[in-house]
Amino acid sequence: MNHDLPLADPALDLFADLPHGIRMCYRTFGHPGQPIIVLIAGLGLQLVSWPMAFIEGLVAEGMHVIVMDNRDMGRSTHMSMQPPARWRLLLGRPPAGHYQIKDMADDVAALLEQLGVAQAHVLGMSMGGMIGQNLAAQFPHKVLSLISIFSTTGNKQVGQPAGSTLWRMLLSKPAWTLPEAQDRFVAMMRHIGNPDVPDIEAVWRNYIEQAWQRDTPVQGLLGYERQVTAVVASGDRTNLLHSIQAPTLVIHGDHDRMVHPSGGEATARAIHGALLHTVCGMRHQIDAAITPQLLQLIVPHVRDAERQTPVNA
Structure with missing residues (x-):
């Protein structure tokens, strides 16, 4: 198996109709009796964006992994409201x-x-880290530990994209064919990701092919715009993060052009007792090459949290 490529089989998709009207698409890996870790994807990314090497690495360490499409992405519910013009978001x-x-x-x-899960470890990347932060603050009894990867607090003074990244985002146009969508994703990932990882361009193109099969171009574009709006509308979460009690690990790369490393530093400062680990050379990308290094940080954190959890929790 090529551990870089996500599983493409749509039969793996499971669905949960939630009480508040959202239908969530999710997948599970590993044995249900093991400690559960939830992976929350970033802005505009579907559940098939997680590298199988990363998922299988967690499973090999004795974890039961749950991945999902956030609302407005993939096969989860797409909202109906029209996203605002980009100039409104630029003006806040x-x-x-x-x-x-x-x-x-x-x-x-x-x-x-x-799913009957009383407690879980929560790992979020980028916007997924923001969701994980909110989850730990809003539902402290559900979160055994938090891992926030290249994310930020919402404070506009930290964690901002590089000017070159913001410019590319503002000038981005919708793609109406698969090759066009692949080319545009590759161009962006060459900028914010790590193009030096072996065969990574094939991984990027494969991801877009899978995403294309699970969502329509129009739905994907509108969903992305609405998720961006959600990030902007949420504002600064710093005060909220002060309330997080779950053991927290913050991971950030020192070469991140999408979320400046100051975002990770601010996240760690805001959460009492949080540990910050800066990964040298890491960009805004989780891939098979960086997976062993990430697992060396994540697995001990999860196991420490397991040991600290009361038996009757």
Whole structure:
């Protein structure tokens, strides 16, 4: 098996209809009796974005892994509201009533409830880290430990994209064919990801092919825009992060052009007792090459949290 490539079989997709009207698509890996770790994907990414090497590495360490499509992405519910013009977001003027990161955390909590999961370890990357942060603050009894990877607090003074990245995002246009979508994703990932990883371009193209099969171009574009709006509408979570009690590990790369390393530093400062680990050379990408190094950080963190959890928790 090529451990870089996500599983493509749509039969792996499972669905949960949540009480508040959201339908979540998810997959599970490993044995249900093992400690559960939930992986929350980043902005505009589907559950098939997680490298199988990363998932299988967690399973090999004795964890039961749950991955999901966030609302407005993949095969989960797509919302109906029209996303705002980009100039409104640049001016910090998201529309009133739009869903926020806290609502996406509610989705994850409801999914866990639906699956009968009382407690889980939570790992989020980028926007997924924001959702994980909110989950740990809103539902402290559900989160055994938190791992926030290249994410930030929402404070505009930290964690901002590089100017070159922001410019590319603002000028991005919709792709209406698969090759065009693959080319545009590859171009962005060459900028924010690590193009030196062997065969990584094939991984990027394979991901977009899988994503293309699970979502339509129009749905994917509108969902991405609404997720961006949710991030902007959520504002600064620093005060909320002060309330997090779960053992927290913050991981960030020192070469991140999407979320400046100051975002990880601010996250660690805001959460009492959080550990910050800066990975030299890491960019805004989780891949098979960086997986062993990430597992060396994540697995001990999860096991320490397991040992600290009361038996009757």
